[in-house]
Amino acid sequence: MDTIWRENLLETAGPKYKAVMQAIRDKIATEALMPGEKLPPVRDLAWKLGITPGTVARAYTLLTDDGTLVAEVGRGTFVATPDTKAPLWVDIPLEVDSTTHNSDYQSYQVNLFSPHLPNVGQAPLIRTLLAEVAADPPSGMMHYPTRAGARPAREAALQWLSSAPLGSISEQDIQLAHGGQNAILLILQALLRGRRPAVLVEELAYPGFRRAAELLRADVIPVAMDADGVMPDALEAAIKANDAQIFCTSPEVHNPTCGFTPESRRAEIVEVIRRHDLQILEDDCYRLGAAQAASYRMLAPERSWYISSISKSVTPALRIGIAVAPKDKAATLRRTAEYSFFGLATPMTDLAARLLIHPDLPAIMTRARDEIGDYVRAAVNVLGGYDLEWRTDVPFLWLRLPEGWRAGAFVQAAEAQGVRIRAAEEYACREARAPHAVRFAVNAGVGLESFEAAILRLRDLLDNPTESIGV
Structure with missing residues (x-):
């Protein structure tokens, strides 16, 4: 050969x-x-x-x-x-040189901005279920969405959430949303009061928290963290200094650092939150494996809001998000959704009612998680000599850059080599000082060899910095 x-x-x-x-x-x-x-x-x-x-x-x-x-x-x-x-996969995206508009000048790009799931059977299953819904839609095709009509979908969502340690919940506590980001916005709309409310976030946090808060003209206040998450003393100080109303967090899979907040720290945070009568929004969209600790919804059910979605475990295309409200706030969340968009389109709730309880779905999700693990291990094999945070059941990795690299310069250099990644600055508030680090996601929409080649290009940059670095 x-x-x-x-x-x-x-x-x-x-x-x-x-x-x-x-x-x-x-x-x-x-x-x-x-x-x-x-x-x-x-x-x-x-x-x-x-x-x-x-x-x-x-x-x-x-x-x-x-x-x-x-x-x-x-x-x-x-x-x-x-x-x-x-x-089952193709490399995306291919960018065309705008000066030529000629496909011969396409540059090979691997987009590691956001996770891209492998197709391990979910696409054929969704096509089959869509055909069933189209042939005989349970909700019909000529009616506005209703709360009663979406009940089968909420019941399916309740079953889909059964592996999460949420305590006692019912389908009445659930509101379906257009993805996890829409669920965040709905919860903030339901809760925030006053002219300049404050939303507390981790000092490095999912940018969607900040964007949703800013849409509602709220101040976004970062809270200092350590390896276990937000520090209780820093949280209390931020609450006292601002008109804080809610703390947004990702304790199971911290985005972007892959971190985890142990249950002992969560209990300390709940104590502070209760003392100052705040609410908690827990984003659990990135968890692919078993939960490692009780959720805030279990630890403080009277003030904790929980969101999840199928975007990181099944597909982001359908935009199915799930919000769980405290029992005495469920009606408020429902009204917020109904006043915003009446409800999800009835074909989508009919599809969700079938998809979320389909007997093939757990095995599909397991295969997707296992394949993501293969990609993560491939990245670790290449970059293991650097300061890297990773978990095999998390579809992104966090790389602290060696001395001499600034995050912005590294991102630009990576893009010049055909690899698109995110700088730490994207996860920090505008006035905050971000570490010299980058996040890159698993793109299982490209073949494993193509993904590994992209990671090799990142290592080449780390191994061979240019003279202009750091100026």
């Missing part, structure tokens, strides 16, 4: 990735590569040819997209056979 790669494949003019593509096509045509035969790993072929792994990864990806090759996560890339199924 190795002998066919020893000749010079790059004698033709033009982009190197196209030369690699043409060489592979030629070898398939001459039967030097047979159907079902495995191609060399990206890094091995790049070394043999004296080119970058990203160039080989791009060639493999484009040949997979057109059906010439087939990629199998964890196994490699193979020559397609007549009975090979279409690939």
Whole structure:
């Protein structure tokens, strides 16, 4: 097998990735590569040819997209056979040079801004369920959404939440929303009072908290953290100094650092919150595995709001979010949703009622989580020598940059190498000082080799800083 790669494949003019593509096509045509035969790993072929792994990864990806090759996560890339199924993933996005408007000038990009789930069976299942809903919609097609009509979907959501340690809840406590971000906005709309209310967030926090609060003209106040989350003394000081009404937090999977708030710290936070009569909003959208501690909804059910969604575990396309209110606030949350948008579209609630309780869904979610773990381990294998925070059941990683790199400069350098990531500044309030760190997400919409090639480009930057760094 190795002998066919020893000749010079790059004698033709033009982009190197196209030369690699043409060489592979030629070898398939001459039967030097047979159907079902495995191609060399990206890094091995790049070394043999004296080119970058990203160039080989791009060639493999484009040949997979057109059906010439087939990629199998964890196994490699193979020559397609007549009975090979279409690939479950494609590399996205490809950006076009705006000065030429010519697809020949597309630059190979791997977007690690936000997690991208692998398609491990959820897409066919959703298509089947959509067809069932279209053929016989339980809610009909000529009526406004109603609370009663959406009850089966809320009951399905209640069952879907059964693995979360939420204490006693019923479908009456649940409000469906257009994704987790919409759920955050609904809760803040239901709660905030006064001319300049204050929303407390962790000093590094999911930007959606800040954006929702700013839409409602609220002040956003960061609270200092340590390795276990927000520090109770800092929380109390922030409450006293501001007209604070709610504390927004992600205790199970802290976004962006992959951190976790242990139950003992949660109990201390609840004590402070109760002493000053605040509310708590717990964002649990990123948890893919089992919960490690009791939720705030269990620890302080009278003042805790909980949100989840299917975006990180099934698909973000459907925009199905779930908000759980304290029992005496459920009616307030319901009115907020009804006054905002009446309710989710009836075909969507009919779909949710089927999807969230479908017997195949737990296995699909497990496969997706396991595959995300493969990508995380691939990233750790490449970047393990650096200051990296990660968990195999979390679809992003947090990288503290070595001395000499500033986050903004590193993000720009990464994008120049075709890898899009997020700087720590995006998770800090505008006036706050952010650490020199970046977050990059698992994009399982690209093949594992393409993802690994992107991480190798990040390591090359870390290993070989330019002279302009830090100026």
